[in-house]
Amino acid sequence: MSTMTEKRKQLARRLAKVWQNDFEMKAVLPGIALSEEQMSVVLQDEDQMLIQGAAGSGKSITLLYKMLKVMEQEEGKRILYCTFNWTLVQHARKLFRQSARYEELKDKHVVHFHTFHYMAAKLLKSIGVSVPTVVFTTQTALRKHDDTVLRRVAAVFSRLMNTDWYRRLPAAQKLYSTHTYEFLKEEILWMKANGFVTEEAYLNCERTGRGHLPRLTKEQRHTIFAGFQMYQADLKDRFNGDVDLEDYALLLLKHMEEIPESLKYDYVFVDEVQDLQPMQLKALVMLAKRSLVLAGDSRQRIYKRTPFSYKELGIRIEGRKNRILHTNFRSTRQIMQLAESLRFIDEEGERDSAAHYPRNGPLPQIRYFADIAAHNQFIIQTIKEKWKEDPAKTVAVIHRFDGDLFRERNSKIFFDLNREFELITTEQYGKRFDLARPRKPVFFTDAFSVKGLEFDVVFVLHFDRFHYPSERRMEELKKRTSGEPSSEAFAQDEEQIRNDEKKVLYVAMTRAKEALYLLYCNEKPIRISPFVRDFPCDCYEAYGFDKSMYCK
Numbered sequence: 001m002s003t004m005t006e007k008r009k010q011l012a013r014r015l016a017k018v019w020q021n022d023f024e025m026k027a028v029l030p031g032i033a034l035s036e037e038q039m040s041v042v043l044q045d046e047d048q049m050l051i052q053g054a055a056g057s058g059k060s061i062t063l064l065y066k067m068l069k070v071m072e073q074e075e076g077k078r079i080l081y082c083t084f085n086w087t088l089v090q091h092a093r094k095l096f097r098q099s100a101r102y103e104e105l106k107d108k109h110v111v112h113f114h115t116f117h118y119m120a121a122k123l124l125k126s127i128g129v130s131v132p133t134v135v136f137t138t139q140t141a142l143r144k145h146d147d148t149v150l151r152r153v154a155a156v157f158s159r160l161m162n163t164d165w166y167r168r169l170p171a172a173q174k175l176y177s178t179h180t181y182e183f184l185k186e187e188i189l190w191m192k193a194n195g196f197v198t199e200e201a202y203l204n205c206e207r208t209g210r211g212h213l214p215r216l217t218k219e220q221r222h223t224i225f226a227g228f229q230m231y232q233a234d235l236k237d238r239f240n241g242d243v244d245l246e247d248y249a250l251l252l253l254k255h256m257e258e259i260p261e262s263l264k265y266d267y268v269f270v271d272e273v274q275d276l277q278p279m280q281l282k283a284l285v286m287l288a289k290r291s292l293v294l295a296g297d298s299r300q301r302i303y304k305r306t307p308f309s310y311k312e313l314g315i316r317i318e319g320r321k322n323r324i325l326h327t328n329f330r331s332t333r334q335i336m337q338l339a340e341s342l343r344f345i346d347e348e349g350e351r352d353s354a355a356h357y358p359r360n361g362p363l364p365q366i367r368y369f370a371d372i373a374a375h376n377q378f379i380i381q382t383i384k385e386k387w388k389e390d391p392a393k394t395v396a397v398i399h400r401f402d403g404d405l406f407r408e409r410n411s412k413i414f415f416d417l418n419r420e421f422e423l424i425t426t427e428q429y430g431k432r433f434d435l436a437r438p439r440k441p442v443f444f445t446d447a448f449s450v451k452g453l454e455f456d457v458v459f460v461l462h463f464d465r466f467h468y469p470s471e472r473r474m475e476e477l478k479k480r481t482s483g484e485p486s487s488e489a490f491a492q493d494e495e496q497i498r499n500d501e502k503k504v505l506y507v508a509m510t511r512a513k514e515a516l517y518l519l520y521c522n523e524k525p526i527r528i529s530p531f532v533r534d535f536p537c538d539c540y541e542a543y544g545f546d547k548s549m550y551c552k
Contacts (some may be wrong), residue, residue: 038062050317051295055510056330059295071105077266078110084275088452120248138426139446143403154181156231178214192246193277208307212489214480249279266290278308285314332361339509344502364516368525368544375521376416396443396455398508400467447508458512464520468529469501
């Protein structure tokens with residue numbers, strides 16, 4: 001029996017080798033060749049798998065090759081590529097459309113490239129559950145959604161606290177002044193994201209990821225849940241059955257048994273899995289009939305944490321099902337040394353001590369400018385010089401307007417770049433960024449929307465103390481302190497914000513393949529981001545400020 005088993009293994013290895021050679025020879029994705037490390041992951045078949053690795057390690061490409069392998073070896077399957085980020089969905093679709101082999105195979109299957117919300121809306125509508133179709137999950141769209149929720153939550157709790165019911169509550173159940181409308185909005189959305197939508201579940205859950213401030217007692221949770229119920233009733237009655245983005249996963253789970261097997265997916269491939277919420281992952285597990293493959297990097301998690309483990313969501317990725325890619329194929333060693341020097345909390349053993357960076361390049365630059373005209377002119381001149389060297393170089397300018405469309409479009413940097421170059425924003429990426437064009441537009445984007453993408457030259461704007469970390473987040477924390485900014489709880493929450501904000505910066509920096517510039521413009525050079533203190537002085541070039549002030 002053991003002899004037969006060994007013969008089967010040898011045959012499988014020979015067939016895999018034949019497939020590998022044939023697959024590589026066909027140049028499935030033009031200009032992209034897999035390493036042995038990546039190919040071993042592509043060839044490994046599992047019902048569930050997690051592909052991990054730092055930024056630039058080729059997780060997304062490996063995931064796409066696994067998807068193409070399924071298309072090559074199977075017929076008549078429903079296949080889903082899914083992620084949170086709309087821009088990344090567009091990018092994956094563009095890559096596949098460049099592949100002649102994909103064009104040959106696509107009609108043999110039903111292949112969908114969707115954001116989670118777009119996919120969920122389509123499935124729900126197919127069974128008669130009416131929800132709005134979410135096209136964009138950009139920072140601008142998310143901020144608009146958050147603003148709408150904030151107004152509605154404020155109206156609900158304002159009404160609630162003016163009722164006789166609230167006035168008769170014991171003092172222990174009444175909310176504090178530090179329970180701001182922003183806090184209450186975040187609490188309700190967090191409840192939905194984690195599925196704590198019954199009173200029993202909410203009262204007994206661990207509020208992981210919600211911070212220490214403001215203090216919230218068990219008794220006060222009763223009051224918040226009463227507000228949650230009023231909020232849900234308002235969505236139904238006052239807002240014509242409107243839903244929050246967090247409701248799409250809950251609705252899928254509620255109606256899962258009504259979804260025909262023919263509309264579920266044989267294979268589900270999830271990119272940037274760290275961006276998805278727990279209930280979204282749980283829904284994808286239930287929609288995947290045969291295989292679920294996840295790819296992601298917890299170092300790039302810039303959304304809220306969760307009390308759930310993968311196992312509790314139905315994802316079992318122990319042992320060989322959890323593969324780590326160690327080699328960085330995107331960024332130079334110099335760029336990654338600077339990015340990896342950011343000291344953020346290693347919550348999940350995230351640091352990869354075996355990471356390998358085979359490419360060399362110039363040191364990243366950090367530059368200070370006293371006026372915006374000089375700042376913008378430097379960017380314009382540098383882009384022109386880079387294109388003079390090679391017109392095909394791709395360029396991204398990553399800002400921190402954080403979804404404030406008015407400030408973004410009325411900024412001098414947007415005006416100046418748009419005057420000099422073909423400039424595209426996140427919403428325009430799908431239609432106007434053509435991978436086959438010799439000269440690409442300059443991509444003007446935020447760090448959240450650019451995840452999974454890469455560019456030869458990257459300018460990270462707003463590298464000052466007002467944006468890294470976000471001043472808006474710091475101010476909101478102060479509103480929750482009860483006048484005790486020196487408390488241990490405040491210090492812990494402040495450190496968590498700094499940790500999250502360093503991850504935002506890490507994402508922005510690791511989009512760069514060859515050249516990285518961190519820029520800031522202010523009246524005084526000392527208003528540089530405090531994160532500069534994490535950077536070893538020999539890992540970057542400084543212009544306009546004295547970097548020795550920040551070296552240890």
